[in-house]
Amino acid sequence: MxxxxxxxxxxxxxxxxxxxxxxxxxxxxxxxxxxxxxxxxxxxxxxxxxxxxxxxxxxxSNIHKLEDYLYDISDPTSSNFGKHWTPAEVAKTFxxxxxxxxxxxxxxxxxxxxxxxxxxxxxxxxxxxxxxxxxxxxxxxxxxxxxxxxxxxxxxxxxxxxxxxxxxxxxxxxxPSVHFDAAIRPKPMTRDTALMKSDITVVNTTYPGVGHCDTQISLDCLRALYNFHYSPSKSSLNSFAIVEYTPQTFNQSDMDLFFTNYSIPELVGRPPFQVSIDGGYQQTFNQSFDYVGEPHLDLQYGMGLVTSKLNVTLYQVGDAVNPNTSFNNFLDALDGSYCTYEGGDDPTTDAIYPDRQTGGYDGPPACGTAKPAAVISTSYGYNEADLTSFYATRQCNEYAKLGLMGVTVLYSSGDSGVAGNGQQCLNDDGTQSANGTRFNPSFPASCPFVTSVGATQIVAGNSVSDPEVAASRVTAGGVFYSGGGFSNVFGIPDYQKDVVATYLENFETINFTSAAYNSSGNSRGFPDVAVNGAAYVVAADGEFILEWGTSASSPTMGSILAMINDARIAVGKGTIGFINPMIYSASFRTAFNDVTSGSNPGCGTEGFTCSSGWDPITGLGTPNFEKLKELWLALP
Structure with missing residues (x-):
C-alpha cells in the first residue's frame, strides 16, 4: 500500500x-x-x-519548467547536454x-x-x-x-x-470526480498489430539473406535497409528493454525455433532478463497467437538485432486477471515518486494492488522496484479520447522525467491511420464511434516527450536498395495503415515547429476539410520516425507466420538506438536519453531516409499524404544507423 x-x-x-x-x-x-x-x-x-x-x-513545484529542464540536457547546442539527473534530483525538484x-x-x-x-x-x-x-x-x-x-x-x-x-x-x-473516461477492455491496451487471427499468413519457407524482403522481412533485411551492422562491446554498461502486459507472454520453444532458423545459436535456450512488475509472469494457460504474437514479434527482433552480447530486459507487467493494468502501473515501478505524483493512480483506469481477485497479484504495488533501461520500447497504446487530458498530461510529464534521467522512451504510433484503435473515430461531441468523421490520435504516441515510431514497407517487386513507402495493407481480416496525425491534447514542441509548419503549408486535403483534425499548427504532430513494419517472419505457436504493424517498428528502432548507446559508452560518453530535439535538428535530419510516398487512410478519408521532409505518417523517415552513430559520437 x-x-x-x-x-x-x-x-x-x-x-x-x-x-x-x-x-x-x-x-x-x-x-x-x-x-x-x-x-x-x-x-x-x-x-x-x-x-x-x-x-x-x-x-x-516547477512543473511549468519541466520542458525547459528537459531541453536543457537534450539540446545538442546546450552546455548541459547529456548531464542527466538522478531520480532523487527529479523527485526533489517537482x-x-x-x-x-x-x-x-x-x-x-x-x-x-x-x-x-x-x-x-x-x-x-x-x-x-x-x-x-x-x-x-x-x-x-x-x-x-x-x-x-x-x-x-x-x-x-x-x-x-x-x-x-x-x-x-x-x-x-x-x-473521484469527472475522471472515468477510459473504456473498459478485455486487455489492458490495444496491441498495435493489424494481424488478426483470421488473417494469419503461415510461412512454409523462410528466406535468409535479402532476396525476398518485399514479401518477408527478416533480421538480414532490416540490417540491409538501415545500414545496421554492429556488434556491441559494452553490454555490461548498456541496457535495452521491451514492455509486455500479462497475459501477453512469450513461449521459449517458439523463441528457440526462431533463433535456430536464423542461425543464432547463442540465443537458443536463453530467455530475456525478466523483471516482474505487479505480479507479471509468463503464463502457460494459453499459448495461442493471440497471447504470444506481440511478445514474440518484439523479443525475437529486439533480441536478434542487438545480438546475444546484450541481454534484453523484459518488463512483464500485471497479473493475468486484472483488465486495468496500465502504463501508469509500469511507470510506478520505474519511478517510486510517480506512485503518488498528482494524486497517484486512478482506480477507474489503472490497476490497484493488492488485487483480491482469484489469481490476482495480492502483493503491494510496485513503486520504484525496477531500474529504468537506457532505451525502452512499448508497442501498446490508447486513443487520446479514451482518457481525460489530465490523465494523459500527468503520464506524459512522467516520460519527460524519465528523459531527464537519460532514458529514451519509444512508442508505436498505431495501425489504423488517422483513426484510433479499433477503427474508432471522433464525433463532434468528443465521443468515439466507427462512423465518426474526426481523426482520433493515439496516446502515448502523441506525447511530445516520447519518440513515436511509424511504419514503412518495401513495394512488391522492389529490393532493400529501393525507397520505402508508408505501410499499408487491406485484407478480409482487417486494415493496416501507419498511425499518425496531430494531437488534440498536447501543444507543439519547439523542436517540431518548423517541420509541422512546412508540412501544413504544402498539404492539400483531398476528401476531408481542416475540421477533421487539429489543423491549428499549434499541436504535437506524430510520428517522429518510421521503420519497416510489414510482413515480419515470426515464430509463434510452433510455426512461422507473418506479422504487420508499428508493433514491429518500435522494437527495431529501439535496437538501433541501443547500439548507438553502446558506441557512445565505448568511447566514454553517456547514453543519448531524450532524442527528439537532436533528430529534428538540421544535421540529424540528413541521417534519415525520407519517405515521400503513401498515405494513412481512416475515418472515411484518405488521411494524410507523405511528402518531402517530415509528415504525420512516417515522421522524419527511416534511420541510417551509420550516419546516426557518427553524428551522436560527435556530440559530448
Whole structure:
C-alpha cells in the first residue's frame, strides 16, 4: 500500500506558520466533463451516507519548467547536454511546496474536516480523507452519481466540481470526480498489430539473406535497409528493454525455433532478463497467437538485432486477471515518486494492488522496484479520447522525467491511420464511434516527450536498395495503415515547429476539410520516425507466420538506438536519453531516409499524404544507423 503520514503530524513541522485564518474566496470551476463516456449510463444518485475516499492531488513545484529542464540536457547546442539527473534530483525538484500543503490543509480543516482524519502521502503529493458523499458534495459543490457500464462495472463520478479561488492553484485533481473516461477492455491496451487471427499468413519457407524482403522481412533485411551492422562491446554498461502486459507472454520453444532458423545459436535456450512488475509472469494457460504474437514479434527482433552480447530486459507487467493494468502501473515501478505524483493512480483506469481477485497479484504495488533501461520500447497504446487530458498530461510529464534521467522512451504510433484503435473515430461531441468523421490520435504516441515510431514497407517487386513507402495493407481480416496525425491534447514542441509548419503549408486535403483534425499548427504532430513494419517472419505457436504493424517498428528502432548507446559508452560518453530535439535538428535530419510516398487512410478519408521532409505518417523517415552513430559520437 502507499505510504501515508498523519497530516496533522506532518503539519507540526511548520505548525507555527499555520494560523486559523478564514479565507473567503469565490468558487471557481475546476473540472467539467462534457459528456458521459461511451457505453456508460447514469444509474442513480449516490447514497448521501456512503463513504468516499476523497483525494486531492497537489500541484507540483516547477512543473511549468519541466520542458525547459528537459531541453536543457537534450539540446545538442546546450552546455548541459547529456548531464542527466538522478531520480532523487527529479523527485526533489517537482515535490509540492510547503505552501501548497498548508493552503489545502487550512481549507479542509476550516470546512469541518478533522485534522486527525487527514492523511498525506510520504512524497507529500496528495492528501486523502474518508468522508460521506453528502460532506464531499458540500465541500466541492458537486453531485455524485453512480454510473453503470454495459459490462456491469459501476463508477462513482460527478459532472463538475468547484474549488475556492485561492485553493484551486494548489490542486491538480480531485478523485473521484469527472475522471472515468477510459473504456473498459478485455486487455489492458490495444496491441498495435493489424494481424488478426483470421488473417494469419503461415510461412512454409523462410528466406535468409535479402532476396525476398518485399514479401518477408527478416533480421538480414532490416540490417540491409538501415545500414545496421554492429556488434556491441559494452553490454555490461548498456541496457535495452521491451514492455509486455500479462497475459501477453512469450513461449521459449517458439523463441528457440526462431533463433535456430536464423542461425543464432547463442540465443537458443536463453530467455530475456525478466523483471516482474505487479505480479507479471509468463503464463502457460494459453499459448495461442493471440497471447504470444506481440511478445514474440518484439523479443525475437529486439533480441536478434542487438545480438546475444546484450541481454534484453523484459518488463512483464500485471497479473493475468486484472483488465486495468496500465502504463501508469509500469511507470510506478520505474519511478517510486510517480506512485503518488498528482494524486497517484486512478482506480477507474489503472490497476490497484493488492488485487483480491482469484489469481490476482495480492502483493503491494510496485513503486520504484525496477531500474529504468537506457532505451525502452512499448508497442501498446490508447486513443487520446479514451482518457481525460489530465490523465494523459500527468503520464506524459512522467516520460519527460524519465528523459531527464537519460532514458529514451519509444512508442508505436498505431495501425489504423488517422483513426484510433479499433477503427474508432471522433464525433463532434468528443465521443468515439466507427462512423465518426474526426481523426482520433493515439496516446502515448502523441506525447511530445516520447519518440513515436511509424511504419514503412518495401513495394512488391522492389529490393532493400529501393525507397520505402508508408505501410499499408487491406485484407478480409482487417486494415493496416501507419498511425499518425496531430494531437488534440498536447501543444507543439519547439523542436517540431518548423517541420509541422512546412508540412501544413504544402498539404492539400483531398476528401476531408481542416475540421477533421487539429489543423491549428499549434499541436504535437506524430510520428517522429518510421521503420519497416510489414510482413515480419515470426515464430509463434510452433510455426512461422507473418506479422504487420508499428508493433514491429518500435522494437527495431529501439535496437538501433541501443547500439548507438553502446558506441557512445565505448568511447566514454553517456547514453543519448531524450532524442527528439537532436533528430529534428538540421544535421540529424540528413541521417534519415525520407519517405515521400503513401498515405494513412481512416475515418472515411484518405488521411494524410507523405511528402518531402517530415509528415504525420512516417515522421522524419527511416534511420541510417551509420550516419546516426557518427553524428551522436560527435556530440559530448
Amino acid at each position: 502507499l505510504a501515508f503520514l498523519s497530516l496533522s503530524l506532518f503539519c507540526l513541522s511548520f505548525a507555527l506558520s499555520i494560523q486559523a485564518s478564514s479565507k473567503l474566496s469565490p468558487l471557481i470551476l475546476h473540472e467539467r466533463r462534457s459528456h458521459i463516456p461511451s457505453r456508460w449510463l447514469l444509474a442513480r444518485k449516490h447514497d448521501a451516507s456512503a463513504v468516499l475516499r476523497l483525494r486531492f492531488g497537489l500541484k507540483q 515535490a509540492p511546496s510547503v505552501e501548497t500543503v498548508r493552503v489545502v490543509y487550512e481549507w479542509l480543516t476550516e470546512n469541518g474536516i478533522p485534522s486527525e482524519s487527514l492523511k498525506i502521502s510520504a512524497s507529500k503529493s496528495w492528501i486523502e480523507v474518508n468522508t460521506t458523499v453528502e460532506e464531499a458534495e458540500k465541500l466541492i459543490h458537486s453531485d455524485y452519481h453512480v454510473y453503470r457500464h454495459e459490462f456491469g462495472q459501476e463508477q462513482v463520478a460527478c459532472n463538475e466540481y468547484y474549488l475556492p479561488e485561492h485553493v484551486a492553484p494548489h490542486v491538480d485533481i480531485v478523485t
